[in-house]
Amino acid sequence: xxxxxxxxxxxxxxxxxxxxxxxxxxxxxxxxxxxxxxxxxxxxxxxxxxxxxxxxxxxxxxxxxxxxxxxxxxxxxxxxxxxxxxxxxxxxxxxxxxxxxxxxxxxxxxxxxxxxxxxxxxxxxxxxxxxxxxxxxxxxxxxxxxxxxxxxxxxxxxxxxxxxxxxxxxxxxxxxxxxxxxxxxxxxxxxxxxxxx
Numbered sequence: 001x002x003x004x005x006x007x008x009x010x011x012x013x014x015x016x017x018x019x020x021x022x023x024x025x026x027x028x029x030x031x032x033x034x035x036x037x038x039x040x041x042x043x044x045x046x047x048x049x050x051x052x053x054x055x056x057x058x059x060x061x062x063x064x065x066x067x068x069x070x071x072x073x074x075x076x077x078x079x080x081x082x083x084x085x086x087x088x089x090x091x092x093x094x095x096x097x098x099x100x101x102x103x104x105x106x107x108x109x110x111x112x113x114x115x116x117x118x119x120x121x122x123x124x125x126x127x128x129x130x131x132x133x134x135x136x137x138x139x140x141x142x143x144x145x146x147x148x149x150x151x152x153x154x155x156x157x158x159x160x161x162x163x164x165x166x167x168x169x170x171x172x173x174x175x176x177x178x179x180x181x182x183x184x185x186x187x188x189x190x191x192x193x194x195x196x197x
Contacts, residue, residue: 073153125175
């Protein structure tokens with residue numbers, strides 16, 4: 001079986017060979033895009049990713065056998081073009097996550113409220129992440145890339161990936177561990193429940 005770099009190199013003289021790369025990586029690109037932007041936009045992102053990759057295949061580094069980080073990097077940059085849609089999708093995902101975290105039973109209303117609060121806190125923390133930290137976290141978590149793969153996808157040093165993931169994890173951990181009697185204000189700060197009016 002040909003490696004990705006061999007397929008890309010061969011597609012220079014046989015453009016049809018690039019279809020093998022699509023067959024091999026399209027499901028992963030679709031899943032990543034769907035998790036970030038929803039199924040309705042994922043198909044467009046996936047298609048556009050392979051169109052851009054095909055157009056830029058001459059610049060692909062032939063020493064790199066696995067093209068998935070490169071493709072996920074292209075997909076991530078394309079999603080930035082659709083950032084307003086992603087922000088709306090986050091709001092919908094928060095509602096979906098809250099609904100799926102606890103069964104719809106009256107005796108578990110307290111658990112549903114706690115889950116909804118935690119979901120809101122985590123979603124708020126994700127929104128507060130810088131775009132680069134959020135991309136790094138989501139490529140690692142949803143793109144199923146290791147540190148080196150994320151570094152290749154974003155074209156940054158591996159140390160930068162480690163720093164970004166540490167920042168993201170710390171922010172999410174702080175949001176998850178915040179006492180329930182604190183609520184986030186409009187500016188991302190927290191205040192005790194007793195101070196709210």
